[in-house]
Amino acid sequence: QQMRLAMQAAAKRGQLWMVQQLYQRHPAALTGPTAQAAGASGHLPLIQWVHETKRCLMNVDYYAAVYKAFEASASRGDLQTVQWLVRTYERVVFDLSIPAKAGHLEVTKWVWEQGRYRCQSGVADEVAKRGDLEMMKFLVEHSIVNEYSSAPDLAAGFGHLDLVKWLAENEKHRWKFTWNAISWAAANGFIEVVVWLHKNGWADNAIDVDSVAENGHLDVLEWLYEHQCWTYAVHAMDFAAMNGHMEVVQWLHENAVSTPTPLGFDLAAEGNHLDVVQWLHENRYGGTTQAMDLAAKRGHLEMVKWLHSNRDEGCTDLAMDQAAANGHLDVVAFLHKNRTESCTKFALSTAAGNEDLKM
Incomplete structure (x- = not known):
């Protein structure tokens, strides 16, 4: 053996x-x-x-x-x-x-x-993702791929404009562009593809821009706004705040395109985007106890300190419990000294389970 x-x-x-x-x-x-x-x-x-x-x-x-x-x-x-x-x-x-x-x-x-x-099956999809125009030409022109494929949408979503144009002009395949093409291209920041699809009639006038904002593509947002190609952005500012895209947050606010919910404030705190949290605070947007809970969980001490000094929501027992579970001793010490909220048995049991003697 x-x-x-x-x-x-x-x-x-x-x-x-x-x-x-x-x-x-x-x-x-x-x-x-x-x-x-x-x-x-x-x-x-x-x-x-x-x-x-x-x-x-x-x-x-x-x-x-x-x-x-x-x-x-x-x-x-x-x-x-x-x-x-x-x-x-x-x-x-x-x-x-x-x-x-x-x-x-x-x-x-x-x-x-x-x-x-x-x-x-699926080979055309993979070729489209890579933007391999010559391979796609060979497969289509020799009728090697005949099954249904999302190749046009995927080529657009991955920003391959040359392949997008060829698929739109070629009649040997039966694939069609769908609403996903411009939506994915916009979400991933490929403005040249977005413009081409819109110009050539492959676009729906109602594009959900939440993903565009989430990924921080301000140039795409501005173009869509100028050409009135979207619906009201329900969570755009929340998602932009979550990922720390300050310029997008400010632009959405200035153009009254979207307003944040408490979720955006909380997620910005969790992501340790202090500049965004401060801007939301200054513009009278706030969060919930989740903001400090999540910041503590991630070990963001400066964020926890700022929230403690500038906001009234406070936190819950989860703040210290989760900070302890993740080994953030400095956060636990600060919460213990400065907050009235306590912790539960969970904090001690997880610290013991992690063999965290200092905790």
């Missing part, structure tokens, strides 16, 4: 010389799992040695070792190994989606030319 495991480990690392040494001493150690490990290594000389030494092992479990070898080599663009596998195992149908998803056009074309392949 130890020799088998040793040979498998050597095969996994592609160490042909070690596998050969172990085989000379213990031929029985060369089994199916070792063949699969050799395949997964993608090391051609090792795969060829296993094939020549004990070919039957490559056929075990419906050619599992062969498939693993193809996956390893095709996913890294190793055309030489792919060619040897396809030519050697003529009864095996190989998965074209593996090199296609990885962006290896030369390997993809060669496997397709052999005429013995299958292609898993």
Whole structure:
């Protein structure tokens, strides 16, 4: 058993010389799992040695070792190994989606030319995410991908304008842009894609901009506002505050596009965005006890101090409990000294469970 495991480990690392040494001493150690490990290594000389030494092992479990070898080599663009596998195992149908998803056009074309392949669903989606225009052209023009795909929306959402344009102009596929295209492009800050989609009639006039604000894309917000392409932003300021996007918070406020709820204040405190919390405070926006509870939980001592000195909401027992559970001794000490709220047995039990003697 130890020799088998040793040979498998050597095969996994592609160490042909070690596998050969172990085989000379213990031929029985060369089994199916070792063949699969050799395949997964993608090391051609090792795969060829296993094939020549004990070919039957490559056929075990419906050619599992062969498939693993193809996956390893095709996913890294190793055309030489792919060619040897396809030519050697003529009864095996190989998965074209593996090199296609990885962006290896030369390997993809060669496997397709052999005429013995299958292609898993979802390959167009992955190609669209990467923005691989040449790969998409090849797959579509040769009718390799025919199933439903969100490729147009994904290309837009990942900011690949050239691919977006080609998909919009090409008629060989049946995919359509949906509302998600401009929504995802806006949320991810790809303003060039947003402008193009809107200009070419692929946009809905009612875009939810909460995600745009959450990700801090002020330029996109300004463009959408100017062109009246959104609905009222219900949680835009909350989400912007949560991630510390001060300029977005201020712009939303100045243009009366959105107003924060107490959630925004609380989440800004949790994220330790003191400048945002102070601005919300100065503009008469406030939070709840959750603000100090969450700040304490995260160990944000300066935030806790500021909230204690400037706000009236206070905190709950959760503040000290969660600070103790997370090992924030300085926060626990400050709360104990300055606040009237206490803690529960949870604080002591979690500190003991964490072996936190100082706590």
